[in-house]
Amino acid sequence: MMxxxxxxxxxxxxxxxxxATPLLLACLAGLYSERAGIFDIGLEGKMLVAAFAAGAFSxxxxxxxxxxxxxxxxxxxxxxxxxxxIASIIMAMIHAFASITLRGNQLISGVAINFFAAGITxxxxxxxxxxxxxxxxxxxxxxxxxxxxxxxxxxxxVPVLGPVYHDxxxxxxxxxxxxxVIVALTWLILYRTRFGLRMRAVGENPGAxxxxxxxxxxxxxxxxxITGILCGLAGAYLSLGTAAAGFGKDxxxxxxxxxxxxxxxxxxxPIPAMWATLLFGMLEAVxxxxxxxxxxxxxxxxxxxxxxxxxLTVVILAGFVGKAIPPKAGGEPYVKER
Amino acid sequence: MSExxxxxxxxxxxxxAIELIGISKAFGPVxxxxxxxxxxxxxxxxxxxxxxxxxxxxxxxxxxxxxKADKGSVKIDGAPTVISDSHDAIAAGIGMVHQHFMxxxxxxxxxxxxxxAEDGATLxxxxxxxxxxxxxxxxxxxxxxxxxxxIEDISVGFQQRVEILKALYRQAExxxxxxxxxxxxxxxxxxxxxxxxxxxxxxxxxxxxTHKLREIMDVTDSVSVMRRGEMTKTIxxxxxxxxxxxxxxxxxxxxxxxxKKPAVVGETVMEVRDLSVTDIHGVKKLKHVSLELKRGEIxxxxxVAGNGQSELLEVIxxxxxxxxxxxxxxxxxxxxxxxxxxxxxxxxxISHVPEDRHQRGLVMPFMTWENTAFGYxxxxxxxxxxxxxxxxxxxxxxxxxxxxxxxxxxxxxxxAHHFSGGNQQKIVLAREIERNPDVLLIGQPTRGVDIGxxxxxxQQIVNLRDAGxxxxxxxxxxxxxxxxxxxxxxxxxxxxxxxRMPEDTNEGELGLLMAGVDPEAQS
Numbered sequence: 001m002m003x004x005x006x007x008x009x010x011x012x013x014x015x016x017x018x019x020a021t022p023l024l025l026a027c028l029a030g031l032y033s034e035r036a037g038i039f040d041i042g043l044e045g046k047m048l049v050a051a052f053a054a055g056a057f058s059x060x061x062x063x064x065x066x067x068x069x070x071x072x073x074x075x076x077x078x079x080x081x082x083x084x085x086i087a088s089i090i091m092a093m094i095h096a097f098a099s100i101t102l103r104g105n106q107l108i109s110g111v112a113i114n115f116f117a118a119g120i121t122x123x124x125x126x127x128x129x130x131x132x133x134x135x136x137x138x139x140x141x142x143x144x145x146x147x148x149x150x151x152x153x154x155x156x157x158v159p160v161l162g163p164v165y166h167d168x169x170x171x172x173x174x175x176x177x178x179x180x181v182i183v184a185l186t187w188l189i190l191y192r193t194r195f196g197l198r199m200r201a202v203g204e205n206p207g208a209x210x211x212x213x214x215x216x217x218x219x220x221x222x223x224x225x226i227t228g229i230l231c232g233l234a235g236a237y238l239s240l241g242t243a244a245a246g247f248g249k250d251x252x253x254x255x256x257x258x259x260x261x262x263x264x265x266x267x268x269x270p271i272p273a274m275w276a277t278l279l280f281g282m283l284e285a286v287x288x289x290x291x292x293x294x295x296x297x298x299x300x301x302x303x304x305x306x307x308x309x310x311x312l313t314v315v316i317l318a319g320f321v322g323k324a325i326p327p328k329a330g331g332e333p334y335v336k337e338r
Numbered sequence: 339m340s341e342x343x344x345x346x347x348x349x350x351x352x353x354x355a356i357e358l359i360g361i362s363k364a365f366g367p368v369x370x371x372x373x374x375x376x377x378x379x380x381x382x383x384x385x386x387x388x389x390x391x392x393x394x395x396x397x398x399x400x401x402x403x404x405x406k407a408d409k410g411s412v413k414i415d416g417a418p419t420v421i422s423d424s425h426d427a428i429a430a431g432i433g434m435v436h437q438h439f440m441x442x443x444x445x446x447x448x449x450x451x452x453x454x455a456e457d458g459a460t461l462x463x464x465x466x467x468x469x470x471x472x473x474x475x476x477x478x479x480x481x482x483x484x485x486x487x488x489i490e491d492i493s494v495g496f497q498q499r500v501e502i503l504k505a506l507y508r509q510a511e512x513x514x515x516x517x518x519x520x521x522x523x524x525x526x527x528x529x530x531x532x533x534x535x536x537x538x539x540x541x542x543x544x545x546x547x548t549h550k551l552r553e554i555m556d557v558t559d560s561v562s563v564m565r566r567g568e569m570t571k572t573i574x575x576x577x578x579x580x581x582x583x584x585x586x587x588x589x590x591x592x593x594x595x596x597x598k599k600p601a602v603v604g605e606t607v608m609e610v611r612d613l614s615v616t617d618i619h620g621v622k623k624l625k626h627v628s629l630e631l632k633r634g635e636i637x638x639x640x641x642v643a644g645n646g647q648s649e650l651l652e653v654i655x656x657x658x659x660x661x662x663x664x665x666x667x668x669x670x671x672x673x674x675x676x677x678x679x680x681x682x683x684x685x686x687x688i689s690h691v692p693e694d695r696h697q698r699g700l701v702m703p704f705m706t707w708e709n710t711a712f713g714y715x716x717x718x719x720x721x722x723x724x725x726x727x728x729x730x731x732x733x734x735x736x737x738x739x740x741x742x743x744x745x746x747x748x749x750x751x752x753x754a755h756h757f758s759g760g761n762q763q764k765i766v767l768a769r770e771i772e773r774n775p776d777v778l779l780i781g782q783p784t785r786g787v788d789i790g791x792x793x794x795x796x797q798q799i800v801n802l803r804d805a806g807x808x809x810x811x812x813x814x815x816x817x818x819x820x821x822x823x824x825x826x827x828x829x830x831x832x833x834x835x836x837x838r839m840p841e842d843t844n845e846g847e848l849g850l851l852m853a854g855v856d857p858e859a860q861s
Contacts, residue, residue, distance in 0.1 A: 194456040194464075201442045201453050208440040211404065212454025212504075213425030328443070336404060 010167045012285045017168070018242070020281025021176045022047065022234040022252075026259035027266070027273045028179075028186055029230035033092075035190070035268055036223035037203035037329040038099055041110035043231055044256025045117030046091045050084035050235020052121035055135035055247030056128060057083035058240055062142035074141040080240050085232030091117065092228030093221075100220045103333030114256075122249050135239070135247040144173035144241040175237045182230070186270040199223050203327035206334040216334050234259075254310065261313040264324050283308040353416025355380040355512055355543035356401065361410035363396055370396040371407070372567045378560075380415070383534060383544045385554040385575070388564030389587055389788035390759050394547045395437070397564070398514050402434040403427040414512070428454075433505020437516040439497050441489045447500050448472070448485040451507050468507065475506050479536050480529070495526040502533065513537065514545045519553060523642050524816060524849030531557045549789075551580040551594075552817075563587055588790045598800045601824040604633030607808040608654075608688075608777050613663035613674070615649045615832075623649040625832040626663070631777060636799065636809040638823025638840075640816055642852055646832035647812045648693060651781050654810070655690040656680035657698070667777070684713065689770040691763075693781030693812065699766040700754045707736035707750040710769045739768035744794060760791025767795060771802055778802060781812045796822060816848060830854040 033040040058080025063069020098109040122133035152170035190196040266272035615624035652658030659676035692698035722728030736750035828851035
């Protein structure tokens with residue numbers, strides 16, 4: 001039992017954090033968008049484009065000049081991150097233009113972005129690297145490395161807290177730590193700043209914002225820029241911060257939608273969003289650690305275990321978690337009454 | 339321009355608070371405002387009256403920067419002012435209380451007040467300052483509201499106060515109110531008028547848009563009348579009368595009283611026994627309501643919107659389900675469960691003119707001939723060969739209804755949303771009344787309907803009564819209830835709070851009942 005606690009549970013929690021990170025970032029991205037009244041089912045597409053941009057530009061930046069790269073050494077990973085954020089913001093702005101300026105249907109715009117992302121990443125990937133849509137394997141300097149926090153080694157032998165600090169808290173890359181900082185930051189922005197107050201208002205009643213003399217359009221664009229940045233981070237994490245070390249076709253595999261489910265589960269609030277995505281992360285960790293699970297009276301097959309996060313998504317979306325009230329003006333373009 | 343110089347010649351020492359000069363505004367082919375000039379003196383309460391679509395709200399929305407005028411200019415306190423958005427309007431000291439409140443429902447009062455008027459990037463100091471100022475404003479103007487209450491939990495009367503507080507917090511010197519009393523009980527309306535007079539004494543200028551002539555007479559110093567986008571008349575309130583104003587609004591003499599003979603009441607047609615409704619959130623909307631409806635009478639149900647009247651109509655008409663209780667028609671029980679079929683109701687002689695004609699009375703994008711048959715489209719006379727609809731007959735039938743009910747223009751192929759509110763309502767009425775029902779359920783018969791059409795609709799209802807039919811009238815307009823009803827029930831919080839005969843009661847007493855107070859128990 002002690003063994004299970006110290007080893008399995010720590011290991012599971014550790015990988016839960018890794019799995020949860022991109023979900024958390026995407027979930028927070030969705031939070032900004034939907035709190036401002038713009039439905040965003042294009043999180044998936046934005047992440048995918050970001051993951052590709054990160055993988056491709058990090059690879060290019062790190063390659064030697066002879067191979068057609070820019071030979072930037074350790075800066076390559078940052079080039080990749082920047083590319084991811086820019087690519088994701090561009091996608092977010094397409095969605096913004098369609099749904100805010102042109103007042104189009106936000107669901108359709110989101111679906112279009114997802115399809116576009118699935119196609120364009122493979123198309124450009126094949127054109128640039130000729131590897132069937134993949135980007136080259138990333139090496140040191142081209143990807144995010146684990147950060148060993150101070151005293152992790154020396155405190156390792158302290159009972160309970162030592163292993164927790166060393167195995168669970170220490171040893172993640174920068175984006176993981178950043179994502180948890182962003183949770184706190186989002187809470188502060190949402191509830192303690194002028195921008196947050198206005199953003200929450202514009203998602204509930206844009207008329208109230210407009211008549212208070214504030215531009216609805218500017219507010220919504222600002223929120224979607226933040227959505228773009230966060231999806232960029234999420235995508236960059238997938239290709240630069242995981243064992244994949246590079247972009248693979250459809251590598252987001254539905255994480256954008258799971259993030260949306262988590263957002264509903266969390267009732268559009270940042271702290272619950274963290275817990276919700278950690279729950280999904282934990283299920284994914286369980287699924288990948290235990291290929292099959294022997295319950296004594298029956299054996300759960302590996303496919304079932306891997307499907308756990310998706311099953312939970314369906315359960316949540318089917319409304320088994322109680323009433324979740326979305327921002328009232330969500331999905332509706334703002335038109336002054338006539 | 340001659341008018342402007344003329345005005346300038348008559349200027350007093352104090353420049354007028356608002357001066358609109360030659361304002362025009364078109365929405366596509368519709369000219370909402372035509373060359374309107376208007377002056378409001380500082381410290382006055384000025385009324386703007388007109389029928390729906392006369393352009394009152396458009397004019398005020400232009401002043402508040404919500405719409406941009408095609409032509410014309412604005413002076414505030416004598417200084418030319420360009421107002422291109424609400425931000426400019428607020429900066430010019432203008433505040434507006436919209437007809438549909440511009441509040442964020444899940445925010446607190448405090449958050450709504452500071453939204454857009456924050457002190458800095460973070461909220462701490464704004465909250466402290468707003469809390470202090472709200473207290474001062476509350477003491478000064480009888481505008482008490484709990485700053486920490488969430489908007490969706492407080493009554494519309496309080497919500498309106500929040501809107502006024504929002505404007506005052508932004509240092510508004512000019513306050514525009516669009517149909518402010520539509521959602522208030524008479525008592526709340528009186529309170530509002532007290533607040534407005536109080537504001538006036540403090541030197542604020544107030545513009546009130548309304549279609550209720552009595553309010554204009556009560557509270558304003560001067561009044562402008564609008565008709566079809568033009569300003570037809572501006573006059574001191576003391577020198578005019580409701581009749582004159584109505585004539586200026588409609589363009590002809592109108593009867594403000596309903597002309598009706600005493601009712602000849604017959605036997606009971608419908609009986610409602612112990613009816614209760616609990617909604618999906620578990621809230622009791624209707625609590626053991628019983629009533630009887632007799633031939634040849636109009637039974638009016640008064641009450642502030644949302645006190646169970648809608649649910650009562652829904653259950654009787656077969657749209658909603660009752661949790662318990664029963665409804666008897668000619669002594670026979672009708673189905674009030676969730677399996678109820680609204681179509682079968684019609685065969686039992688119950689017709690229904692729903693409260694919300696856009697949602698339930700009409701299919702807005704459909705043509706008139708379709709709308710005049712809906713609900714009865716399975717009746718034999720509308721059926722042609724091979725089970726297809728008899729379109730030729732339906733068109734003729736629609737034309738006949740349009741002529742008899744004065745629905746203009748008489749074009750059966752015109753789509754419902756091209757008609758004015760009054761004509762839309764007449765389409766619904768024609769369909770339901772011409773079925774010759776034993777019981778007519780009618781909700782808010784004249785909501786959004788202009789004065790001319792109100793006169794016609796009221797006459798149709800009275801005619802149906804005189805033909806020995808029973809009418810259940812639900813309206814939030816107390817004037818309408820008093821004018822039409824032969825007997826009045828007042829609903830409050832899902833209960834019938836009292837029954838009165840119109841000749842033995844007055845508005846004050848009904849107003850108290852509407853607010854849940856029993857005047858008899860009090861004295």
